[in-house]
Amino acid sequence: MHRELLLLGLLRQQDMHGYQLNEFIDQALSACSDLKRPTAYFLLDKMAAAGWIKEKRADTSKRPVRRVFTLTAAGEAAFQRLLRENLSAWLPATFPGDMGLAFADALPSTEAAALLTERRTALRAALEAMQKVPDHGGTLQWVIEHQARHLAAELDWLDSRLAALQAHPTTGKPWRPSTSKA
Amino acid sequence: MHRELLLLGLLRQQDMHGYQLNEFIDQALSACSDLKRPTAYFLLDKMAAAGWIKEKRADTSKRPVRRVFTLTAAGEAAFQRLLRENLSAWLPATFPGDMGLAFADALPSTEAAALLTERRTALRAALEAMQKVPDHGGTLQWVIEHQARHLAAELDWLDSRLAALQAHPTTGKPWRPSTSKA
DNA sequence: TTTTCCATGTAACTCGTTACATGATTTC
DNA sequence: GAAATCATGTAACGAGTTACATGGAAAA
Numbered sequence: 001m002h003r004e005l006l007l008l009g010l011l012r013q014q015d016m017h018g019y020q021l022n023e024f025i026d027q028a029l030s031a032c033s034d035l036k037r038p039t040a041y042f043l044l045d046k047m048a049a050a051g052w053i054k055e056k057r058a059d060t061s062k063r064p065v066r067r068v069f070t071l072t073a074a075g076e077a078a079f080q081r082l083l084r085e086n087l088s089a090w091l092p093a094t095f096p097g098d099m100g101l102a103f104a105d106a107l108p109s110t111e112a113a114a115l116l117t118e119r120r121t122a123l124r125a126a127l128e129a130m131q132k133v134p135d136h137g138g139t140l141q142w143v144i145e146h147q148a149r150h151l152a153a154e155l156d157w158l159d160s161r162l163a164a165l166q167a168h169p170t171t172g173k174p175w176r177p178s179t180s181k182a
Numbered sequence: 183m184h185r186e187l188l189l190l191g192l193l194r195q196q197d198m199h200g201y202q203l204n205e206f207i208d209q210a211l212s213a214c215s216d217l218k219r220p221t222a223y224f225l226l227d228k229m230a231a232a233g234w235i236k237e238k239r240a241d242t243s244k245r246p247v248r249r250v251f252t253l254t255a256a257g258e259a260a261f262q263r264l265l266r267e268n269l270s271a272w273l274p275a276t277f278p279g280d281m282g283l284a285f286a287d288a289l290p291s292t293e294a295a296a297l298l299t300e301r302r303t304a305l306r307a308a309l310e311a312m313q314k315v316p317d318h319g320g321t322l323q324w325v326i327e328h329q330a331r332h333l334a335a336e337l338d339w340l341d342s343r344l345a346a347l348q349a350h351p352t353t354g355k356p357w358r359p360s361t362s363k364a
Numbered sequence: 365t366t367t368t369c370c371a372t373g374t375a376a377c378t379c380g381t382t383a384c385a386t387g388a389t390t391t392c
Numbered sequence: 393g394a395a396a397t398c399a400t401g402t403a404a405c406g407a408g409t410t411a412c413a414t415g416g417a418a419a420a
Contacts, residue, residue, distance in 0.1 A: 002281035003380095009285040013358050019399050024359045032280045039380055041401070064387070064399040083289065086282030087297035090304035093275040098214045098328060099184035100268030103191040104321040107265070115269035122272035138357030139286040146280060146339055153335035157328055175320030176195050177206045185408095201371050221408055223373070246371040246415075 003035055004052075005086060007043055008071065008079040011053060017066040018044055028136055032143045044069060052078050093150075109169040113162055120158050127151045185217055186234075187268060189225055190253065190261040193235060199248040200226055210318055214325045226251060234260050275332075291351040295344055302340050309333045 006029070010021060021044075022037045044067075047053050052075035055067045071079070097119070104112045130148060135141060188211070192203060203226075204219050226249075229235050234257035237249045253261070279301070286294045312330060317323060 002278050005281050010359050088300040090301045091278045093277045095275045096184050096273040098325045099187050101324045102322045103265055118270040119272045136357050140284050140357045142283045143280045149335055149339050153331055157331050175318050175322045177192050
């Protein structure tokens with residue numbers, strides 16, 4: 001649903017064609033969405049069929065004939081609905097890196113520490129990259145701040161883990177999946 | 183990849199059949215994975231075909247004939263590889279709730295505040311639910327702590343946003359997607 | 365005896381991605 | 393004239409989910 005919200009939100013502010021949308025998402029919104037080109041075209045077609053947006057073919061002087069999309073009244077209504085839905089709900093983030101953590105005690109703690117240090121390096125790089133994203137103002141900036149907070153929390157957590165690993169290296173005694181009945 | 187890691191990790195500690203795996207994941211690991219039943223069966227078949235696990239049909243006294251899975255040497259190697267891969271990399275979390283934030287300035291700030299307050303309530307509920315998850319010990323506990331930290335950071339951030347919204351209610355001037363060329 | 369639990373599976377579908385294909389236009 | 397850019401699309405695939413189907417055993 002949040003992909004539709006993204007496209008509607010952009011088109012609401014300004015008529016755009018597909019290529020333009022993709023470019024902007026890639027550049028300015030890479031932190032906040034990973035929408036791919038074919039997916040965007042697919043969704044645009046779908047929303048056009050649903051009557052949320054309408055397209056007009058423009059600029060015959062330009063070759064592949066740009067399809068410029070405009071929000072309809074129905075599209076504006078859908079945007080309002082999706083926006084409220086998204087803002088009011090809390091959707092938990094998923095951390096793919098957690099799976100490794102759960103089984104980290106399968107390794108000697110020195111090796112776990114070494115691997116997590118690698119992870120820390122990658123994390124720092126991501127943090128620095130984020131600080132170079134240009135400010136687009138408005139609540140778009142909220143997203144950047146939001147992510148920055150989480151990255152900071154992540155770094156904190158990693159450091160505390162690493163410190164604990166070095167303070168008292170555990171001897172790798174893994175937990176066991178204790179189901180109620182053996 | 184992290185789904186395979188999960189199944190391998192569990193089977194490494196103890197032979198189990200599909201139903202058992204699903205049950206455990208649902209109960210103890212709901213915070214850390216959303217692996218569904220049919221997906222688990224599918225992956226088990228795939229990993230059996232790849233030679234990572236082997237099944238033995240057990241307990242003829244019980245009806246649907248349990249398929250008990252055991253890790254092979256190749257499976258152990260795969261587990262080691264996947265674990266190291268996962269621990270050493272940093273995979274960014276995705277926040278589906280961010281999309282609404284980006285367009286929050288489409289609403290009057292009082293309404294945005296009201297909606298975010300709803301979100302806050304849901305978040306608090308999630309936090310309390312997490313504190314009731316039983317302790318399974320080992321680094322499985324790391325996952326719980328990790329998520330708890332992020333939930334706390336999220337709550338912090340939400341509160342700071344809400345405070346800011348109430349301090350100086352903005353007048354809804356949305357940002358615009360400024361591509362380099364108009 | 366009827367319901368619930370155990371334990372399996374499969375078919376159809378959605379969503380999203382990768383990779384490929386086209387063709388004109390500006391730039392070197 | 394070759395290469396990069398603009399702008400579109402499509403085909404094929406993969407992963408994952410929903411919903412459905414089966415049947416015996418234990419419990420009510």
